[in-house]
Amino acid sequence: MKHKIMPIIITIILGALLYYFMLPPLNLNAPLFWAFALTIFVIYFISSEIYKLKTNENIITKIEKTVTRTSYILLLVPGVIGFILLINVINTPLFNSSKYYNRIIIKEDGVFEEDVNEVDFKALPLLDKDSSQKLGDRVMGQMTELVSQFRVSDLYTQINYKSDIVRVTPLEYANVIKYFTNRKGGVKGYIILNSVTGKAELVKLDKGMKYMPSALFNENLHRKLRFSFPFENFGTEKFELDNDGNPFWIIPTIKYVGVGLRPEVTGVVTLNPITGETTKYNAEEVPTWIDHVHQPSLLLEQVDDWGKYAKGYFNSIFGQKGVIATTEGYNYTVMNDDVYLYTGITSVASDESNIGFILSNLRTKETVFYPVSGAEEYSAMASAEGQVQQMKYRATFPLLINLNNKPTYLLSLKDNAGLVKMYAFVDVVDYQKVVVSDAKDGIEAAALSYLGNDERYVDENKVITKDITISKIKTTMIDGTTYYYLVDNNNNKYKVSIKIYPNLLPFLENGQKINVSFKEETDVYEILKIND
Numbered sequence: 001m002k003h004k005i006m007p008i009i010i011t012i013i014l015g016a017l018l019y020y021f022m023l024p025p026l027n028l029n030a031p032l033f034w035a036f037a038l039t040i041f042v043i044y045f046i047s048s049e050i051y052k053l054k055t056n057e058n059i060i061t062k063i064e065k066t067v068t069r070t071s072y073i074l075l076l077v078p079g080v081i082g083f084i085l086l087i088n089v090i091n092t093p094l095f096n097s098s099k100y101y102n103r104i105i106i107k108e109d110g111v112f113e114e115d116v117n118e119v120d121f122k123a124l125p126l127l128d129k130d131s132s133q134k135l136g137d138r139v140m141g142q143m144t145e146l147v148s149q150f151r152v153s154d155l156y157t158q159i160n161y162k163s164d165i166v167r168v169t170p171l172e173y174a175n176v177i178k179y180f181t182n183r184k185g186g187v188k189g190y191i192i193l194n195s196v197t198g199k200a201e202l203v204k205l206d207k208g209m210k211y212m213p214s215a216l217f218n219e220n221l222h223r224k225l226r227f228s229f230p231f232e233n234f235g236t237e238k239f240e241l242d243n244d245g246n247p248f249w250i251i252p253t254i255k256y257v258g259v260g261l262r263p264e265v266t267g268v269v270t271l272n273p274i275t276g277e278t279t280k281y282n283a284e285e286v287p288t289w290i291d292h293v294h295q296p297s298l299l300l301e302q303v304d305d306w307g308k309y310a311k312g313y314f315n316s317i318f319g320q321k322g323v324i325a326t327t328e329g330y331n332y333t334v335m336n337d338d339v340y341l342y343t344g345i346t347s348v349a350s351d352e353s354n355i356g357f358i359l360s361n362l363r364t365k366e367t368v369f370y371p372v373s374g375a376e377e378y379s380a381m382a383s384a385e386g387q388v389q390q391m392k393y394r395a396t397f398p399l400l401i402n403l404n405n406k407p408t409y410l411l412s413l414k415d416n417a418g419l420v421k422m423y424a425f426v427d428v429v430d431y432q433k434v435v436v437s438d439a440k441d442g443i444e445a446a447a448l449s450y451l452g453n454d455e456r457y458v459d460e461n462k463v464i465t466k467d468i469t470i471s472k473i474k475t476t477m478i479d480g481t482t483y484y485y486l487v488d489n490n491n492n493k494y495k496v497s498i499k500i501y502p503n504l505l506p507f508l509e510n511g512q513k514i515n516v517s518f519k520e521e522t523d524v525y526e527i528l529k530i531n532d
Contacts, residue, residue, distance in 0.1 A: 007048035015040045023226040025233050029256035034084060038077060045073055084259050091258035093305075097313040103262060104302040106358065110368035112407050115359070116335065119401040121444050125158070125165040125195035125334065126412065126420075128396050132156045132167045134418055135200045136191045143202055146171070146188060149178050153213075157238045158195065158332050158339060159291045161245075165195045165334050170239050170247065170273070172214040179216055186210040186274070190239070190247055209247060209273035213237070221271070225251060228278050229269065238292040247273055250290055253280070263301075265294050265365075286363060291339040293363050299341055300326050303358060303367070307345065323348045324355065327376050331397050338363055342400050344376055345369065353379070354428075357400065357407075372407050375431030380409045384424035387436045388413060393421055400428075404451060404499060412439070425450035452481055452497030463528065465517040468492070470510055484508070485524070494518060496527035504530060 024036040049070075093100045127135070133156060140152050150171040158167050170190040173179040186208020193200040213221045225234060235252035242248060249271040254263045267282040268290065286293050307324035308316045316323055327344035334340070339362045344354035354376050360367040375383070381395040398409035403425070413422040413436065420439045423446040427433035437446035472487035482498040484505045494516065498505055508514070515531040 004051075006051050007044055010047040011040060011044040014043050018043075020223070023222055025226070026230050027233055029259055030233050031260040034080070034259065038080065042073075042077075088258045088261055091261050093309055093313045093316070097309040097316070099257075100262065100305040101309040103264070103305050104299070104365065104367055106303070106306055107366075107368045108371075110359070110370040112370045112372055113402060113405040115368065115370075116333075116402040116407075118405065119403050119447075121447065123165065123196055124399070124401070124410075124443065125332075126399075126410075126443065127167070127193070127195045127198055128412070129156050129167070130396075130418060131198075131412075131420065132193050132195070132200075135193055135198060136169060139191060139200045139202050140171075146202075148174070149182055150174055150187060152191060153239070155239050156193070157240055157292060158334075159240050160334060160337050160339065161192070161241055162243070163337075167193045167195055168239055168241055168247075170209060170212065172212060176216070179214065182208075183210070183215070183219065187212055190241075192241070203245070205247075205274070207274050211249070211271060211273045211276050221249060221273070224276060225269065225271065225278075229253075229280070232269070233263075234269075235265065235295050235298070240290060240292065242287075242289050249273055250292055252293060252295060263298060265298065268293055283365075288337070288363075291363055294360075294365050296330060296341050296362070299360050299362075299365070299367075300330065300343065303343075303345075303360070320348055326358075327354060327378075329377055329397050331399060332362075333359070333400060335359075346376060370407070372428060374407070374428035375409070375426065377409070380426040380428075380431045381411060383431045383434050384411050384413060384426055384436065387424065387434050388422060391421070392416070395424065398426065403447060404502065408450075410443075451499045452483075463517055463519055464525075465515065465531070467513055467515050468494070469513045470508060473508055473510065486527075493524045494527050495524050496530070500527075501530055 018036065018039060022032070022036055024030065024032040027033055133152075133154060136152050136156070140147055140150075151174045153169045153172045156167040156169045158165070160166075161168070168190055171187050173182060173187065187210075188208050189202055189204040191200060191202050210219050211221050211224045212219070215221065218224065218227070221237065233254040233256060235254050238250045240248055240250050251269045251271065252265045253267045253269060255266045256263055265283060267280060268286055270279045270281070270290070271277070281287070283293065304325050307326070311322055315321055324345050325348055327346050330341055330343035332339055333342055341360045341362055342357055344357045346354050354372075354374055356369055356371040356373065358367055358369050377398055380398055384395045385393060393413035393415055396412045396414065398411045401408050401410050403410075407428040409426040409428055409431075411424045411426065412420045413424055415421050422436045422439055423443055424434060424436045425446065435446070435450040437449045468486075468488040470486055471489050474485045475482055476485065477483070483495050484498065486494040486496075486508070488494070496505065516527050517529040517531065518525040518527045
């Protein structure tokens, strides 16, 4: 009797320990579940065979029975794996290309200048994650009472918070020893960094956060989630703030087809790291303060399937007619109080140009394709670096902005220390059109320089604003840019680039009165602004 009960007891004990550390979802669609289940089965078989060897049977008989049972096991385990592979093959694009194509619905006729507002440089998130980390570490280094006990997480989630574009990241326990010495009070705060102004602040909490990735035992974030939702598949967690500044972990819930195929976000679980309270939302019910519901990697995978299987599986391999894919890398932009992912779309030929780009709402998954042919992002980065190659600056992945009703890449150029030294504007349609400017002069001065109207060194006291009446209009092209030359009734001469007012300058007429602001430094006054 003992040889039957003891293997079960051993399997239960070892299985419980394995579950505690492995944390598999009890879900037949999860690959980790099958790894866990097969391991449990092997544990039971080995322990059972060990106890059977202790029976009073003849040793030859024992060995023969063990060999027989082992042969069955050697067939059973591969059989289960083979069955899983068969199920997955049935669910591959070979037989279900239309389902892969329809994983995401994309509006294909987006109009960039209508959907994306003209850039507001006073609300532009210039700081990338790398720069944010340096500022966050600097703030943490000033808190001598905390820096020895905690470290800064490298999450830096970009969110909208009280109408500001910010990155937020929690502190974490510095190591195992610091967990035991601080677990009673929890993690004391988080860092919030304004992506526009660069202001970083450590927010100290009255009650510490207990449920963290760096915590141990039942306070570990992933263990808390698994014990609260044993059947759910989870995506990658994000750290966000609600409208009152309360910290939350945001964890997507995932549904698979077959075993681990065609993952789809079904909703999110929010977990309060202070109290451990959890709430589950369906994707359609997610509160608006949550910005990150759909994982970027999953969205890019779905967009790639949309571009690959539009005309079936075999076309994606052989003819490849109309097959497109996302470019390497992505970035975020913010519109209408939501965070959007954007990336370029290129042909599978993998040349250095895009046929367009997509914007995808990370909360709702609404995705729009903009058919704007132009530079691939890394080509734009190389073009910007080429302008200052002697300085060996490195370009950040570009921000996509609407500048003068045209899609434009904005990049920062950094030195080896990670400090922003210059800004670069690159025309999306023609990445040979590049202008770089010193960062010390400001982003708006850099934009004016790119538009052909640089007023970086103009004293405001030297700017003149007055009404003029046009008597003559002439145009000429300089370095591929059209300039309008105006003469007023007093025979004063003015010039202005077409890039500044493309929808106004072509319609100016002789005898028309306009109000202009200009700098009076040369014989031909450079118009800075045509006022309403």
